[in-house]
Amino acid sequence: MSSFALAYERFGEPGEVLQKVPIQPERTLKNSQVLVKYIASPINPADINTIQGVYPLKPASFPAIGGNEGVAEVLRIGPNVKSIQVGDKVIPAPAATGTWTTHRVLTEKDFIVLDKNVDPLFAAQITVNPGTAYRMLQDFVKLQEGDSVIQNGGNSAVGVYAIQLAKLWNIKTINVIRDRPDVDELRQYLKSLGADYVLTEEEIRKKEVMDEILSKVGKPKLALNCVGGQCATDCVRHLADGGTMVTYGGMSKKPVVLPTGSFIFKDHRFVGFWMTRWSKANQTSPKRIKMLSELSQLNSEKKLIIPKTIQVKLDDYKEVFETIQKGFSNSKYVFTFE
Structure with a gap:
């Protein structure tokens, strides 16, 4: 069995410090050990930041295998494994287990079993992006049908899932994106997913534009912020009295500046959300299992689709990270191992 992984022995830029290396999974499994073969593993911004050494999540030791989420098929199980069977489709329960690898041996408690019929490309990224969108829409404000939400980074992976979930729950969305050469194409794409309004960062600053939108959907009770800087401040200006802004990212690398008023x-409320912390606290909780089951079901019913995805091989990792570094990509890159 040929087994390979993308590993690194020091922090740095992924294209420079990652290496494709052979690995040797254990031949004989002990007690509750499980051998899996990975099917697909996405590349998330947090994965890149982890390798750079600037993310709160750090590898336990070096060398470390990159990647925090993915979906795998169970090949073999140890003699004491009870809840997992050969052939099951599983995702890692904790973060930082290393998923940019063809094979992995972990314990039974390190995996969550998913429906075998779920799309592998969706299952590979179910824990971070759709999970973040789901929790932020559910946990901070009691939204009613007809309420509105404003978010920046509307074309991010989390933003795309937030648009779809809000549409399914009859919640209106005002989505802010950066201006770009293909802005009209991107605008139409987001609207095809269910976005009610898609504005550039310049358009949200125009009083006449926002007055017209808010006259139709009302002021949003919830704002989702993954950008920071001026864009976050602009979103706050349109938040309803008593509304909440949830910050889950800082792509502009600028601080969130808030008006004293x-x-x-x-009476605005400002909170942060980190999916990794939530998942750690709810690793195998009924709440997490229910969320994963519901998201899987929506995907199986074609009601929740993945963002534009480009499948790549481990051998092409240098070119992939060079492309990601250039920015303005509307696609999610996913390592596939078939």
Whole structure:
């Protein structure tokens, strides 16, 4: 059995420090060990930041295998394994187990079994992006049908899932994106997924534009922020009194600057959300299993589709990271091992 992984022995840029290396999974499994063969593993911004050494999640030791999520098929199980069977489709329960690899041996408690019929490319990225969108729409504000949400990074992977889930739950979305050469094409793509309004960062600053939109959907009770900087401030200006902004990213690498009036006169609430922390606290909780089951079901029913995805091989990792570094990509890159 030929087994390979993308591993690194020091922090740095992925294209420079990652190496494709052979690995030797254990031939004889002990007790609750499980041998899996990975099918697909996505490349998330957090994965890149982890390798760079600037993310709160750090590898336990070096050399470390890259990747935090993915979907695998169970090949063999140890003698004491009870809840997993050969042929099951599984995802890692904890983060930082190393998923950019053809094979992996972990313990039974390190995996969650998914429906075998779920799309592998969706299953590979179910824990981070759709999970983040689901939790932020569910956990911070009690949204009713007809309410509205404003978000920046509307074309991000989380943004795409937030648009679809909000549409399914009859919640209106105002989505902010950066201007770009293909902005009209991107605008139509997001609307095809269920976005009600798609605005550039310049358009959201135009009073006449926002007055017209808010007259139709009302001021949003919830704002989702993954950009920071001026764009976050602009979103706050349109938040309803008593509304909440959830910050889950900082792609602009600029601080979130908030108007004093938001605290004094508008009673706005500002909170952060990190899916990794939530998943660690709810690793195998009924709440997490219910969420994963519901997301899987929506995907199986074609009601929740993955963002534009480009499948790549481990051998092509240098070219992939060079492309990602250039930015303005509307696609999710996923390592596939078939």
